Amino acid sequence: MTPPPPLTDRHALFLDFDGTLVDIAETPEGIQVPEGLPKLLERVAGRLDGALAVVSGRPLSDIDELLSPLRLPSAGLHGLEHRSAIGAAVERVPPPPELDILRRRINEAGIIGDGVRLEDKGPALAIHYRRAPERGDDLAAALTAACADLAGLHMLHGKMVLEIKAQGHDKGVAVTSFLNAPPFADRVPVFVGDDVTDEDGFRAAIAAGGFGIKVGAGETAAAHRLADVAAVHHWLDAFVAAPACA
Secondary structure (H helix, E strand, C coil): CCCCCCCCCCEEEEEEEEEEEEECCCCHCCCCCCCCHHHHHHHHHCCCCCCEECCCCCHHHHHHHCCCCCCCCCCEHHHHHCCCCCCCCCCCCCCHHHHHHHHHHHHHHHCCCEEEEEECCCEEEEHEEEEEEEHHHHHHCCCCCCCCCCEEEEEEEEECEEEEEEECCCHHHHHHHHCCCCCCEEEEEEEEEHHHHHHHHHHHHHHHHCCEEECCCCCCCCCEEECCCHHHHHHHHHHHCCCCCC
16 A cells, blocks of 8 residues: 555545544543644645545544634534535534434443443433453443344444444445535545545545545555555645645
Protein backbone atom coordinates (compact mmCIF):
# COMPACT_ATOMS: atom_id res chain seq x y z
CA MET A 1 0.00 0.00 0.00
CA THR A 2 1.36 3.39 -0.99
CA PRO A 3 1.53 6.72 0.83
CA PRO A 4 -1.20 9.15 -0.21
CA PRO A 5 -0.64 11.68 -2.96
CA PRO A 6 -0.53 15.34 -1.92
CA LEU A 7 -3.84 16.99 -1.15
CA THR A 8 -4.76 19.59 -3.78
CA ASP A 9 -7.24 22.41 -4.24
CA ARG A 10 -9.47 20.17 -6.40
CA HIS A 11 -10.18 17.68 -3.59
CA ALA A 12 -13.09 17.40 -1.15
CA LEU A 13 -11.72 16.17 2.17
CA PHE A 14 -13.58 14.02 4.73
CA LEU A 15 -11.87 13.37 8.06
CA ASP A 16 -12.69 10.94 10.84
CA PHE A 17 -11.88 12.32 14.31
CA ASP A 18 -10.71 9.81 16.96
CA GLY A 19 -7.66 7.91 15.74
CA THR A 20 -7.31 10.23 12.74
CA LEU A 21 -7.13 13.81 14.01
CA VAL A 22 -6.57 12.96 17.69
CA ASP A 23 -5.05 9.94 19.37
CA ILE A 24 -7.48 7.43 20.87
CA ALA A 25 -7.81 7.47 24.66
CA GLU A 26 -9.24 4.97 27.15
CA THR A 27 -12.52 6.91 27.25
CA PRO A 28 -14.10 9.34 24.76
CA GLU A 29 -13.66 12.15 27.29
CA GLY A 30 -9.97 11.38 27.74
CA ILE A 31 -8.72 12.49 24.32
CA GLN A 32 -6.32 15.41 23.99
CA VAL A 33 -6.84 17.86 21.12
CA PRO A 34 -3.51 19.27 19.88
CA GLU A 35 -3.41 23.00 20.45
CA GLY A 36 -2.98 23.90 16.79
CA LEU A 37 -5.56 21.48 15.33
CA PRO A 38 -8.54 23.86 14.97
CA LYS A 39 -6.36 26.46 13.25
CA LEU A 40 -4.85 23.83 10.94
CA LEU A 41 -8.29 22.59 9.91
CA GLU A 42 -9.46 26.17 9.37
CA ARG A 43 -6.53 26.77 7.01
CA VAL A 44 -7.17 23.52 5.13
CA ALA A 45 -10.87 24.37 4.78
CA GLY A 46 -9.96 27.81 3.47
CA ARG A 47 -7.68 26.35 0.80
CA LEU A 48 -10.47 23.94 -0.21
CA ASP A 49 -13.09 26.70 -0.39
CA GLY A 50 -14.95 25.04 2.47
CA ALA A 51 -14.91 21.48 1.08
CA LEU A 52 -13.78 19.86 4.33
CA ALA A 53 -16.05 17.89 6.63
CA VAL A 54 -15.53 15.92 9.83
CA VAL A 55 -17.32 12.55 9.67
CA SER A 56 -17.33 10.93 13.10
CA GLY A 57 -19.08 8.55 15.43
CA ARG A 58 -19.15 11.33 18.00
CA PRO A 59 -22.15 13.66 18.38
CA LEU A 60 -21.72 16.97 16.59
CA SER A 61 -21.92 18.76 19.95
CA ASP A 62 -18.69 16.95 20.93
CA ILE A 63 -16.95 17.87 17.66
CA ASP A 64 -17.95 21.52 17.99
CA GLU A 65 -16.76 21.70 21.59
CA LEU A 66 -13.45 19.99 20.86
CA LEU A 67 -12.70 22.17 17.82
CA SER A 68 -14.16 25.41 19.23
CA PRO A 69 -14.53 28.04 17.90
CA LEU A 70 -14.41 26.22 14.54
CA ARG A 71 -17.76 25.02 13.14
CA LEU A 72 -17.11 22.83 10.12
CA PRO A 73 -19.53 20.95 7.89
CA SER A 74 -19.84 17.68 9.80
CA ALA A 75 -21.62 14.36 10.11
CA GLY A 76 -21.94 12.95 13.62
CA LEU A 77 -23.08 9.62 15.03
CA HIS A 78 -22.06 7.90 11.79
CA GLY A 79 -24.36 10.13 9.75
CA LEU A 80 -27.37 10.33 12.10
CA GLU A 81 -26.49 14.03 12.51
CA HIS A 82 -25.57 16.20 9.51
CA ARG A 83 -24.54 19.83 9.05
CA SER A 84 -24.08 20.51 5.35
CA ALA A 85 -22.20 23.81 5.59
CA ILE A 86 -20.87 26.34 8.07
CA GLY A 87 -23.85 28.06 9.67
CA ALA A 88 -26.37 25.49 8.44
CA ALA A 89 -28.82 23.86 10.83
CA VAL A 90 -28.05 20.37 12.12
CA GLU A 91 -30.34 17.73 10.65
CA ARG A 92 -31.00 14.73 12.91
CA VAL A 93 -32.44 11.32 12.18
CA PRO A 94 -34.99 10.48 14.91
CA PRO A 95 -34.05 7.42 16.98
CA PRO A 96 -35.98 4.26 16.08
CA PRO A 97 -38.35 2.92 18.75
CA GLU A 98 -36.35 -0.31 18.87
CA LEU A 99 -33.53 1.56 20.60
CA ASP A 100 -35.57 1.89 23.79
CA ILE A 101 -36.16 -1.87 23.76
CA LEU A 102 -32.43 -2.45 23.39
CA ARG A 103 -31.60 -0.08 26.26
CA ARG A 104 -33.86 -2.11 28.53
CA ARG A 105 -32.35 -5.42 27.36
CA ILE A 106 -28.80 -4.16 27.95
CA ASN A 107 -29.68 -3.08 31.48
CA GLU A 108 -31.39 -6.40 32.19
CA ALA A 109 -28.47 -8.42 30.78
CA GLY A 110 -26.02 -7.05 33.35
CA ILE A 111 -23.19 -6.70 30.83
CA ILE A 112 -22.20 -3.17 31.87
CA GLY A 113 -19.42 -2.90 34.46
CA ASP A 114 -16.10 -4.69 35.04
CA GLY A 115 -14.39 -2.51 32.45
CA VAL A 116 -17.39 -2.22 30.11
CA ARG A 117 -19.15 1.13 29.76
CA LEU A 118 -22.38 2.17 28.09
CA GLU A 119 -22.32 5.53 26.28
CA ASP A 120 -25.87 6.64 25.51
CA LYS A 121 -25.68 9.05 22.57
CA GLY A 122 -29.45 9.43 22.28
CA PRO A 123 -29.98 8.19 18.71
CA ALA A 124 -27.25 5.55 19.17
CA LEU A 125 -25.71 3.39 21.89
CA ALA A 126 -22.02 2.59 22.26
CA ILE A 127 -20.56 -0.20 24.41
CA HIS A 128 -16.90 0.55 25.19
CA TYR A 129 -14.65 -2.27 26.36
CA ARG A 130 -11.13 -0.85 25.98
CA ARG A 131 -10.56 -1.59 29.68
CA ALA A 132 -11.76 -5.20 29.25
CA PRO A 133 -10.66 -6.31 25.77
CA GLU A 134 -11.05 -9.97 26.68
CA ARG A 135 -14.83 -9.43 26.87
CA GLY A 136 -15.16 -8.28 23.26
CA ASP A 137 -16.39 -11.53 21.74
CA ASP A 138 -18.90 -12.19 24.51
CA LEU A 139 -20.25 -8.64 24.28
CA ALA A 140 -20.65 -8.89 20.51
CA ALA A 141 -22.53 -12.17 20.89
CA ALA A 142 -24.79 -10.76 23.61
CA LEU A 143 -25.63 -7.62 21.62
CA THR A 144 -26.19 -9.60 18.41
CA ALA A 145 -28.72 -11.74 20.27
CA ALA A 146 -30.34 -8.67 21.86
CA CYS A 147 -30.76 -7.04 18.42
CA ALA A 148 -31.83 -10.17 16.55
CA ASP A 149 -35.53 -9.25 16.38
CA LEU A 150 -35.00 -5.47 16.16
CA ALA A 151 -34.94 -4.96 12.41
CA GLY A 152 -34.54 -1.18 12.60
CA LEU A 153 -31.12 -1.43 14.28
CA HIS A 154 -27.61 -2.06 12.98
CA MET A 155 -24.46 -2.86 14.97
CA LEU A 156 -21.02 -1.49 14.08
CA HIS A 157 -17.77 -3.08 15.28
CA GLY A 158 -15.16 -0.42 16.04
CA LYS A 159 -11.90 -0.32 17.96
CA MET A 160 -12.87 -1.69 21.37
CA VAL A 161 -16.41 -0.41 20.89
CA LEU A 162 -19.72 -1.76 19.62
CA GLU A 163 -22.19 0.82 18.37
CA ILE A 164 -25.88 0.26 17.67
CA LYS A 165 -27.88 2.74 15.62
CA ALA A 166 -30.62 3.01 13.01
CA GLN A 167 -30.27 1.06 9.78
CA GLY A 168 -29.52 2.94 6.56
CA HIS A 169 -27.05 5.50 7.91
CA ASP A 170 -23.27 5.23 7.87
CA LYS A 171 -20.21 7.29 6.99
CA GLY A 172 -20.49 6.36 3.32
CA VAL A 173 -24.06 7.64 3.13
CA ALA A 174 -22.88 10.85 4.83
CA VAL A 175 -20.08 11.33 2.28
CA THR A 176 -22.45 10.80 -0.64
CA SER A 177 -24.85 13.37 0.81
CA PHE A 178 -22.07 15.96 1.08
CA LEU A 179 -20.97 15.29 -2.51
CA ASN A 180 -24.43 16.12 -3.85
CA ALA A 181 -24.13 19.82 -2.98
CA PRO A 182 -21.63 22.72 -2.92
CA PRO A 183 -18.91 23.17 -1.87
CA PHE A 184 -18.22 19.42 -2.17
CA ALA A 185 -19.88 18.71 -5.53
CA ASP A 186 -17.68 18.26 -8.60
CA ARG A 187 -14.54 17.61 -6.55
CA VAL A 188 -12.43 14.49 -6.06
CA PRO A 189 -13.37 13.03 -2.65
CA VAL A 190 -10.74 11.88 -0.15
CA PHE A 191 -11.73 10.07 3.04
CA VAL A 192 -9.22 9.65 5.89
CA GLY A 193 -9.97 7.29 8.77
CA ASP A 194 -8.54 4.62 11.03
CA ASP A 195 -11.36 2.27 12.03
CA VAL A 196 -13.60 -0.42 10.57
CA THR A 197 -16.47 2.07 10.60
CA ASP A 198 -14.50 4.26 8.17
CA GLU A 199 -14.54 1.58 5.46
CA ASP A 200 -17.97 2.80 4.31
CA GLY A 201 -16.44 6.25 3.84
CA PHE A 202 -13.54 4.82 1.85
CA ARG A 203 -15.89 2.92 -0.42
CA ALA A 204 -18.08 5.98 -1.00
CA ALA A 205 -15.06 8.10 -1.92
CA ILE A 206 -13.76 5.42 -4.30
CA ALA A 207 -17.17 5.02 -5.95
CA ALA A 208 -17.24 8.79 -6.58
CA GLY A 209 -13.84 8.75 -8.28
CA GLY A 210 -11.69 9.55 -5.26
CA PHE A 211 -9.68 7.51 -2.77
CA GLY A 212 -9.33 6.51 0.86
CA ILE A 213 -6.45 6.87 3.29
CA LYS A 214 -6.18 4.34 6.12
CA VAL A 215 -4.51 5.58 9.30
CA GLY A 216 -2.54 2.83 11.01
CA ALA A 217 -2.58 -0.91 10.48
CA GLY A 218 -5.36 -3.24 9.36
CA GLU A 219 -7.05 -4.56 6.25
CA THR A 220 -8.83 -1.88 4.27
CA ALA A 221 -10.47 -0.88 1.01
CA ALA A 222 -8.28 2.24 0.98
CA ALA A 223 -5.43 2.36 -1.50
CA HIS A 224 -3.24 4.58 0.66
CA ARG A 225 -2.00 4.60 4.25
CA LEU A 226 -0.59 7.01 6.83
CA ALA A 227 1.14 5.62 9.91
CA ASP A 228 -0.59 7.58 12.68
CA VAL A 229 -2.25 10.81 13.76
CA ALA A 230 1.03 12.72 13.57
CA ALA A 231 1.43 11.63 9.94
CA VAL A 232 -2.09 12.92 9.15
CA HIS A 233 -1.18 16.32 10.62
CA HIS A 234 2.05 16.37 8.61
CA TRP A 235 0.13 15.58 5.40
CA LEU A 236 -2.32 18.42 6.11
CA ASP A 237 0.52 20.80 7.02
CA ALA A 238 2.19 20.05 3.69
CA PHE A 239 -0.99 21.02 1.86
CA VAL A 240 -1.41 24.40 3.51
CA ALA A 241 2.30 25.14 3.06
CA ALA A 242 2.27 24.34 -0.68
CA PRO A 243 1.57 27.03 -3.29
CA ALA A 244 -2.05 27.25 -4.41
CA CYS A 245 -2.85 25.75 -7.80
CA ALA A 246 -2.88 28.26 -10.63
